[in-house]
Amino acid sequence: MNRSLSYLTLSLFSVGAIAVPIEWINGKTKVVNGDIVTYNEQCYIAQNNPGSWETPSPSSN
Numbered sequence: 001m002n003r004s005l006s007y008l009t010l011s012l013f014s015v016g017a018i019a020v021p022i023e024w025i026n027g028k029t030k031v032v033n034g035d036i037v038t039y040n041e042q043c044y045i046a047q048n049n050p051g052s053w054e055t056p057s058p059s060s061n
Contacts, residue, residue: 027052 022031024039031037031046037056038044044056 024056026055 019036021036021038021043022029024037024044029037030052031050033046033049035046036043037046039056042056042058050056
């Protein structure tokens with residue numbers, strides 16, 4: 001799911017939560033559902049417990 005950082009930051013602060021996006025490094029980064037990652041200056045929310053070999057993309061919703 002692709003979100004702009006400013007929109008995501010605004011929505012996180014509106015509910016009082018603070019989240020620090022994780023920088024995605026292919027083959028190294030491990031995340032779980034709901035983690036927020038950045039890749040190529042875009043923000044994504046992890047879905048379906050992606051493996052470290054998968055690359056975030058707008059088409060992987």
